Amino acid sequence: MPGDVITRRGFMGLTLGAASTALTACARDSDPMTSVDAILAGTCEPPPPDGTCTVTAQDIEGPYYLPASPERSELDTVGDEGVALALSGVVTDASCTPLLDTIVEVWHADPSGAYDNSPTMNYRGWVRTGVEGIYAFTTLVPGRYLNGDTLRPSHIHFKVWRDGAPVLTSQIYFADDPQLDDDPWAEPARTVCLERDGEGVSAVFDITLA
Ligand SMILES: [Fe+2]
Secondary structure, X not given: OOOOEXXXXXXXXXXXXXXXXXXXXXXXXXXXHHHHHHHHOOOOOOOOOOOOOOOXXXXXXXXXXXXXXXXXXXXXXXXXXXXXXXXXXXXXXOOOOEOOOOEEEEEOOOOOOOOOOOOOOOOEEEEEOOOOOEEEEEXXXXXXXXXXXXXXXXXXXXXXXXXXXXXXXXXXXXXXXXXXXXXXXXXXXXXXXXXXXXXXXEEEOOXXXX
């Protein structure tokens, strides 16, 4: 719902009704682990902070969004096999002032490239930013799925909800994913490095609201 002005209360009041609308990615990457290996084999390094905050661009919502996901920071609730991903960042305004009390909601495919459209809402959830504007999720690296006859790169959908502001709807991508060049929505400003982090990986994506 890009462009809509929705209060937090309105967001929280959304019902689970749409969850019964089953949408299933019909074809997926046959080897999601290979996808992660390809990304990690790249040479991506996060750019050093430059003290500026460029407003995060909108991206398509896609067909798999469900309203009324639960408040939770751990998104794999069923113990899937996959590569652990720690995703975090800071939400700021365009002057780089951290925005607290702001909801960051994410949803993404499981490691095999399928969305959970059941009431369990695995890999769906939201958190509220704290005093430093920080948000953080732990999850598994999303698998790819076919859009038409082309695999979409691994990606994480997100919405940012702040009282009185338009909802930001967008997507995060991972550098060195071989499917980036074929994807009409991925763009460098929303493409982050995956870095090895213990047994898993981590990524930092800062969000700037207009
Ligand atoms: Fe998607």
